[in-house]
Amino acid sequence: MTMENTDPDFYHRADAHISLANSQVSNEVGAGKVSASFMYGMARYCAFVYAANSDSKPELEADRDKAIEYFVEQFRLSFEENFDDYVAHYEKYLNR
Numbered sequence: 001m002t003m004e005n006t007d008p009d010f011y012h013r014a015d016a017h018i019s020l021a022n023s024q025v026s027n028e029v030g031a032g033k034v035s036a037s038f039m040y041g042m043a044r045y046c047a048f049v050y051a052a053n054s055d056s057k058p059e060l061e062a063d064r065d066k067a068i069e070y071f072v073e074q075f076r077l078s079f080e081e082n083f084d085d086y087v088a089h090y091e092k093y094l095n096r
Helices: 010-024 031-052 057-062 064-088 090-094
Strands: none
Touching (some): 010 031, 031 064, 057 064, 064 090
């Protein structure tokens, strides 16, 4: 996702979700468990948004593969961008 493709509050909303996820990490609940919950919640919300924007159940059923392809590709692109950013800034981001 690049700046020219986003609305002005895109990164603000993303940072708010990340902040919430970070607040759930504790000695008892590690970042991996929070990440799993976060991904599940994101998937659930994306399915809801897609379903809510469908005109009918048959349309929703017919769009299943298209919807999965779209959301998986968007996750892949975002993950690749962020992973590469962490590689480039490893020492800075992780204080190592």
